[in-house]
Amino acid sequence: MKKTTPSAAFSFSKIYCSLFGHNYLLSKNVTHHIKEYTCSHCGEQATTNSRGRLEIMTPKLKEINNALASVHAKKMAKINIDTSFRVVS
Template identity: 70%
Template sequence: MMMKSTPNASFSFSKLYCSVFSHHYALSRDVTDHIKEFTCTNCGHQATTNSRGRLEAMTPKLKEINDALAFVHAKRVARGPVLPVQFQKAS
């Protein structure tokens, strides 16, 4: 029985370039005011900012979290600013 070898990932010069010189990220989406999604202009690698503001590789779980955050943020922005409650002075 002869096994066929299939490559796991296709060879790409852009991936090789990014592995040598690092990624060149461009903003692809604002999730909220603090969380952003980025895409590499060379190879298409995606990243997002984490809770500390550092770039983290995009995973399906992070993509789902960002989609939920964007939905909640859009609803909150559409609702308008929250006015502060003014209390009456006690007599």
């Protein structure tokens, strides 16, 4: 089943964004330094890259972010275990 997107309804947002720029809102914390943003007008996604600059989201970047997020989550879980152990003892 293919979902049809009403592109006409989004055209105003696209024009607005091309004139005034995207209004990116934080949508996901990948790591402390890398975050994902979604434009509140047109829904376009962007992410901070390894140099800390905002880049338009691509499938490749999404893949990298997902990998970073899982590594980060494991690291965080380990830190949480370590600190809670320290707090308890």
